[in-house]
Amino acid sequence: MIHNLAAGQQVFTSNVFLITGDRTVLVDPGNEFDVVPEIREHVDELDAVVLTHTHPDHIGNTAAVVEAFDVDVWGYDPGHELVDHAIADGETVQLGDHAFRALHTPGHKNDHLCFYAAEPRILIAGDLVFANGSFGRTDLEEGNREWLVESIEYVLDAIDEELAELHTGHGPSVTRDPYDHVAHAAKAARMY
Template identity: 65%
Template sequence: MAHISNLAASEQVFTSNVFLVDGDRTVLVDPGNEFDVVSKIESRTGGLDAVVLTHTHHDHIGNTGAVTEAFDVDVWGFDPDHDLVDREIEADTTITLGDHDYRALHTPGHKDDHLCFLRTDGETVFAGDLVFANGGYGRTDLDEGDHPRLVESIERLLDATDDSLDSLHAGHGPSIEREARHHIELALRSAQMG
C-alpha cells in the first residue's frame, strides 16, 4: 500500500498537485501554491523529513517558505543555484520518498531543472509537468521551454519504464493507478505531432 496523497486535490487556486509521500522518510513532492498546505500536512502526518521539487515553476513552489518554516526541512532540487534549493539532486541519483527508493531522471523541455522520480522497482513515477494523464504533456511556451527537448525527455522516461509501471502522479490533473505506461506512450505520440 503506497502512502501517497495529493494535498491539493480539492483546491481551486493556481497550484500544482502536492504529493505527501508518507513512510520511513516522509517527503512532500512540490509544495504547491496559494493554499494552507502546512495544516494539511499536520493533519495527516507527524512531521516532514524533506521537500523535493520536480521543478521550480511558481505554481509548484509558492508554498515552500511556509513549509520549511513550519517543519525545518531542507529543499531538494536539480538546480543548486536556485534560491529555494538547499540540496542538489543530481541526474540518475537515488532518493528515498516514503518507503521506497526512486531514481531522479533529468527531463528538461518544460523547464531546464525538471526532474521525474521513478521508483527503482519501476512501479510508480512522479512525472511533474513532463506528462499528464490521458496523453497530456508539459507546455513549452514558457521561459526555458523547448519542444524537441520535451519530446526527448518523454522518450527517456518511456525507455526507463516497462509494463510494471502502475502509477503515475503528475503535477496537474488526476493520478493514474494502473497501466500508467500507456499514458506516457500517448503523451509521446501527441507531443511528436504537436
C-alpha cells in the same frame, strides 16, 4: 502512501504529494493555499521537500513549509534560492518507503525532474506528462519542444511497461494502464 494534498483546491497550484513511510517527503509544496495544516493532518514531521521543478505553482508554499517543519529543500538546480541540495540525474532518492531514481527531464523547464521507483513501479512525472497523453507546456521561459520529446522518451526507456502508478503535477493520478498514458504523450508531443 502517497496523498495529494491539493485535491479539491480551487486555486492556481500544482498537485502536492505527501509521501509517507521511512522517509516522509513533500513533493512540490504547491501554491496559493495553506498547505501546512493539510500536512499536519497526516504527519507531525517532514524529512524533506523535493521539487520536480521551480515554476511558481509548484513552489509558492515552500517557504511556509520550510518554516513550519524546519526541513531542507532538494531539487535539480542548487543555484535556485529555494534549493538547499542538488539532485543529479540518475541519483537515488528515498521517498516514503521506496528508492526513486531521479530523471532529469528538461523541455518544460530546465530544472525539471521526474522520479521513478522500479520496485513498486511508480512514476512521479511533475509537468512532463499528464493523464490521457497530455504533456507539459513548452511556450514558457526555458520551454523547448525538442527537449521535451527527448525527455519523455528518456522516461519511457527508464520505466517498466507494467507501470502501476503515474502521479502528475496537475490533474488526476493514473492507476489504470499508466504506461500507455506516457507512451501516448510521447507520440502526441512528437506530432503537435
